[in-house]
Amino acid sequence: LSSPLNIGIAGLGTVGTGVLRLLTEKPALLAERSGRRLQVTAVAARDRHRDRGIAIAGYRWHDDPVGLARDPGVDVVVELIGGSDGPARALCEAAIAAGKPVVTANKALLALHGTALALAAEAKGLSLGFEAAVAGGIPIVKALREGLAANSFTRVFGILNGTCNYILTQMQETRRDFNAVLAEAQSLGYAEADPSFDVDGVDAAHKLTLLTSLAFNCPVDFAAVYVEGIRHVSALDIAYADDLGYRIKLLAIARQTPHGIEQRVQPCMIDADSPIAHVDGVFNAVVAEGDFVDRTMFSGRGAGAGPTASAVVADLLDIAAGRKAPTFGVPATALRPLAHSPMQRHVGPYYVRLMVSDRPGVIADVAAVLRDQKISIESLLQRGRAAPGQAVPVVMITHEAEEAAMVRALSQIGKLSAVMEPPRMIRIEQL
Numbered sequence: 001l002s003s004p005l006n007i008g009i010a011g012l013g014t015v016g017t018g019v020l021r022l023l024t025e026k027p028a029l030l031a032e033r034s035g036r037r038l039q040v041t042a043v044a045a046r047d048r049h050r051d052r053g054i055a056i057a058g059y060r061w062h063d064d065p066v067g068l069a070r071d072p073g074v075d076v077v078v079e080l081i082g083g084s085d086g087p088a089r090a091l092c093e094a095a096i097a098a099g100k101p102v103v104t105a106n107k108a109l110l111a112l113h114g115t116a117l118a119l120a121a122e123a124k125g126l127s128l129g130f131e132a133a134v135a136g137g138i139p140i141v142k143a144l145r146e147g148l149a150a151n152s153f154t155r156v157f158g159i160l161n162g163t164c165n166y167i168l169t170q171m172q173e174t175r176r177d178f179n180a181v182l183a184e185a186q187s188l189g190y191a192e193a194d195p196s197f198d199v200d201g202v203d204a205a206h207k208l209t210l211l212t213s214l215a216f217n218c219p220v221d222f223a224a225v226y227v228e229g230i231r232h233v234s235a236l237d238i239a240y241a242d243d244l245g246y247r248i249k250l251l252a253i254a255r256q257t258p259h260g261i262e263q264r265v266q267p268c269m270i271d272a273d274s275p276i277a278h279v280d281g282v283f284n285a286v287v288a289e290g291d292f293v294d295r296t297m298f299s300g301r302g303a304g305a306g307p308t309a310s311a312v313v314a315d316l317l318d319i320a321a322g323r324k325a326p327t328f329g330v331p332a333t334a335l336r337p338l339a340h341s342p343m344q345r346h347v348g349p350y351y352v353r354l355m356v357s358d359r360p361g362v363i364a365d366v367a368a369v370l371r372d373q374k375i376s377i378e379s380l381l382q383r384g385r386a387a388p389g390q391a392v393p394v395v396m397i398t399h400e401a402e403e404a405a406m407v408r409a410l411s412q413i414g415k416l417s418a419v420m421e422p423p424r425m426i427r428i429e430q431l
């Protein structure tokens with residue numbers, strides 16, 4: 001064996017302790033696979049005395065993560081602190097400045113500063129590993145960058161947030177509303193006390209920017225992502241989706257359109273028979289559609305100590321073995337900005353649910369608005385009759401329509417006197 005790879009780990013929470021455990025449990029296997037011993041020499045976190053359930057006394061301690069980056073006994077820096085700026089960013093920049101490769105699980109950081117960090121790292125011939133930042137244990141970064149590198153991609157999409165997928169699966173199975181399921185998910189530890197990054201789609205959007213960059217070789221551009229979360233998905237819509245042969249999933253989608261690259265995170269209705277519709281609970285999945293390979297799908301656990309550590313250590317093995325690939329598949333200097341197709345130009349079919357008072361002529365009024373916006377209805381569903389003064393749901397599936405026309409139509413429909421609640425719209429993603 002050559003000399004050991006000296007590793008410094010900053011952040012000893014769920015992921016950091018998972019990585020420590022993996023590295024200490026199977027040193028022989030890892031050495032065999034990379035040709036070098038992987039040894040942790042230094043660690044950093046906030047509280048030196050916290051019981052982490054794992055011995056850290058044998059490692060040099062740094063209160064300041066930047067100090068860990070400069071530690072001469074550290075060859076490679078593992079950033080597992082989190083956050084798009086602050087100590088995580090300072091640590092990565094210091095590591096690169098000190099000529100050390102970086103491995104991180106931090107999608108928030110890369111979604112905002114990924115291109116700059118990749119440029120800085122590559123200028124010094126260093127790798128910036130982030131397998132753990134997207135879909136946890138699923139090796140999708142390597143798959144897009146290496147295994148599928150011969151393809152041009154038309155669309156890459158996935159279920160990238162386990163919390164949302166868990167909540168939607170529970171809503172589907174128990175027919176309860178979002179708030180009830182969220183509260184239960186929080187009590188079980190599947191959702192954070194402040195769930196907004198997850199349920200509002202931000203976390204999935206962070207991850208999507210990285211997949212987009214890998215698939216389309218463009219700079220990471222978080223501002224270009226249209227983001228919609230799952231708070232407005234109701235038990236009623238889940239029940240209708242079921243009746244119509246769909247499942248509702250929070251999808252993160254990057255797609256090549258005639259107007260450029262479309263990037264969006266939103267609850268979508270998808271065919272209940274499609275493989276990705278069966279990815280339930282906390283599981284993640286990514287589908288990549290390449291011109292030569294056709295459709296590929298990857299699924300697995302998207303978070304948790306074990307799966308995330310598996311991805312972090314895979315990046316460390318590459319570094320130990322001297323395998324190096326450009327961060328986003330092409331040299332960072334060659335990442336080309338691509339036209340970005342805004343949500344208003346999105347074209348697809350829509351599910352629309354209205355709550356209307358049951359009186360003659362309502363449907364004709366709704367149909368007239370849609371006709372004026374050149375939106376045609378594929379099917380319309382109205383069950384039962386409302387008691388006087390009560391609202392009854394009317395559900396429509398449209399043919400392909402442009403988002404801008406749909407938004408105009410829904411705004412007009414919402415103003416009709418017989419329409420008693422704001423219309424609900426969920427996009428249908430054709431697979």
Ligand SMILES: NC(=O)c1ccc[n+]([C@@H]2O[C@H](COP(=O)([O-])OP(=O)(O)OC[C@H]3O[C@@H](n4cnc5c(N)ncnc54)[C@H](OP(=O)(O)O)[C@@H]3O)[C@@H](O)[C@H]2O)c1
Nearest residue numbers: 011012013014015045046047080081082087105106303304
């Ligand atoms: N959890 C997952 O399943 C998962 C999956 C994929 C990716 N990730 C990503 O992995 C990263 C870490 O997540 P996590 O769940 O392990 O977080 P976590 O459990 O909250 O751990 C964060 C760690 O960072 C340390 N830390 C915070 N501020 C610090 C500072 N200023 N200086 C030094 N250390 C500091 C904390 O120290 P103390 O312990 O002393 O407070 C803690 O050990 C995040 O970027 C996250 O998005 C997580």
